[in-house]
Amino acid sequence: MHGEAISELMGFVFPNEQHVTWTVMIVLYPYITGLVAGAFIVSSLYHLFGQESLKPVARFALVSSFAFLLFATMPLLLHLGLPTRAFNIMITPSSSSAMAGFGIVYLTYMAIVVVEVWFSMREEIVGRALATTGALGFLFKALALFDLRVDERTRALDHKVVRFLAGLGIPVACFLHGYVGFLFGSIKANPWWSTPMMFIIFLLSAIVSGIAVLILLFYVISWVRRVEVDAPCVQTMANFLWGFMIIDVALELMQILSIAYQQRAEWEALQILIEDKLFWSHVVIQLLIGSLVPFLLLGLNSLVKLRQRTRNVLIFSSSVLLLIQVLAMRWNVVIGGQLMSKSFRGYTSYMPGLWDHEGLIVAVVVFTVPFLLLRFFDFMVPLFPSDSAIGKGRPS
Amino acid sequence: MSDDGRDPRPEGLGRRDFIKMGFVGAFAILVPFAVRAAERAPYRREDYTWGFIVDLQKCMGCGACVRACKAENAVPDGFNRTWVERYTVGRDGKVEVDSPLGALNGFPEDVPHPPTEVGKSFFVPKLCNQCATAPCVQVCPVGASYAAPDGVTLVDRKRCIGCGYCVQACPYGVRYIHPQTGYADKCTLCYHRITKGLPTACAQACPVGARSAGNLKDTTSRIRQLLNSSRYGVLKPALGTNPKCYYIGLDKEVV
Secondary structure, rough: HHHOOOOOOOOOOOHHHHOOOOOOHHHHHHHHHHHHHHHHHHHHHHOOOOOOHHHHHHHHHHHHHHHHHOOOHHHHHHOOOHHOOOOHHHHOOOOOOOOOHHHHHHHHHHHHHHHHHHHHHHHHHHHHHOOOOOHHHHHHHHHOOOOOOOHHHHHHHHHHHHHHHHHHHHHHHHHHHHHHHHHHHHOOOOOOOOOOOHHHHHHHHHHHEEEEHHHHHHHHHHOOOOOOHHHHHHHHHHHHHHHHHHHHHHHHHHHHHHHHHHHHOHHHHHHHHHHHHHHHHHHHHHHHHHHHHHHHHHHHHHHHHOOOOHHHHHHHHHHHHHHHHHHHHHHHHHHHHHHHHOOEEEEOOOOOOOOOOOOOHHHHHHHHHHHHHHHHHHHHHOOOOOHHHHHHOOOO | OOOOOOOOOOOOHHHHHHHHHHHHHHHHHHHHHHHHHHHHOOOOHHHHOOOEEEEEEOOOOOOOHHHHHHHHHOOOOOOOOOOEEEEEEEEOOEEEEEEEHEEOOOOOOOOOOOHHEEEEEEEEEEEEOOOOOOOHHHOOOOOOEOOOOOOOEEEEOOOOOOOOOHHHHHOOOOOOEEOOOOOOEOOOOOHHHHHOOOHHHHHHEEEEEOEEEOOOOOOOOOOHHHHHHOEEEEOHHHHHHOOOEEEEEOOOOOO
């Protein structure tokens, strides 16, 4: 069997480029990492920058970041040609490779998040350790590192450590995601990727997706617990979402504008890529539905006096659209960059299979697991502060 | 003569003479091999910098190189370590490029334009460009892609994790992830052959001598002589990869 039957080709494509090497798994990887970085930044807005209205969601944001982080490497593992050698990237890294720094960046960030989660949850863990007996009680005691003291002094210390780590975590979170953008931006062979703006666009879209997913979860959990959604909290998140999405989309447009205006040799080929191969995913979904509509909706929400019910509809639908926008952006970068042949004379096509080991079902499962994990974490230790409406509305 | 008038030695060839002659004969047979072995000094990597030269004015697009490479290196279906492109430039300047199955069976179909509308048409073989500053080597996270001391870019299959970053980084599209084994694969310049003094499989199969690997360090080598006497180009020079695959008679349409 020859490969030519698999992909629909247009123009002349180099023989080895008829198959897309980086699949939907590599779309998912920067998407999940983006949620990690974005969610962390929301929690830091409260812990570090005094956004008091974000208190109900701050700890939840931090734990969400942790849940996503645990699964950020899963798509990579599924993608590797030789997954049993995955750890070689950490054991025998090559110093000249941008990818080789991954282990260091990932583990550093993981360490910060784990410690920050622990300190921010310590009081609750101790509470559960004192309230439960038997094996579960022992587990909580172990989780509390067998130090069950809670008083003003320990609270102050916990708070201090969390603040410090929130500060330290911001540059590391930025680095983690900026770094993912750099992996693409540093590939000079690919004109669709090769731009120094790539890392900053990745970073901003990460923040957008992180805030959007928290808003979405906050609404869903409020509805499930039958409590009124905390209006000041979502409003603050919505304002930040609007601000960050404006910068993000502006930069995305600037990037294309600058390539187009420079009119380099490869622009002719890129123009066809955008207007033909990526018309739906880039022009329609990423730019029109994913960017323009939420920009207008969130603008309306921020600038016009509205009833809370209307606001909820605007904020919720904008968050959904922006989550789709960022996913589309990841798709357009990762897949789009591979659709155009390096011959600049042709295009291939790609559609993930349903049941392949790098297919859609696996992608959905990988993306769903962090949410289930989050539910499990909340079952173990309450993630919302008990003095907030959403914390009081717990069904258990 | 002995007293009884008989020759003490038997008639004809004696045993001693036979053994002597045997030694002499064996020596005579082995001498040329010994001389050849002495001539071929052991391969010293530091004496070589391998490059590749393609004379585009000679290539006739038969695809023998592609078939030889496939057979020699067990290249999987749907992928190519080397391939041949056909450029057809119409009288109106419109360019069409094709390479059916990488020219595994040559070019069974005629050129896309009717013959009267064809301005010019030519073939361009492609293979690993053996870049002096190879982006694939730079990006490999585990050092599996490396430049050997003799200038050949190779993949260490025992180290490769199959991440595909090198496939993305190569501007010439010569790399692929092997569909059965999962590691990155590409043209090795027939390293197993050139280090034994043999030509690459593609060069040996080429009926018109359009392509060959050679030692750039040796001023008397064919590649050096051709580079000194012809005008040539490399692919995508602006990317700074410094390819060591040179094309004589390169057209501006070729990327």
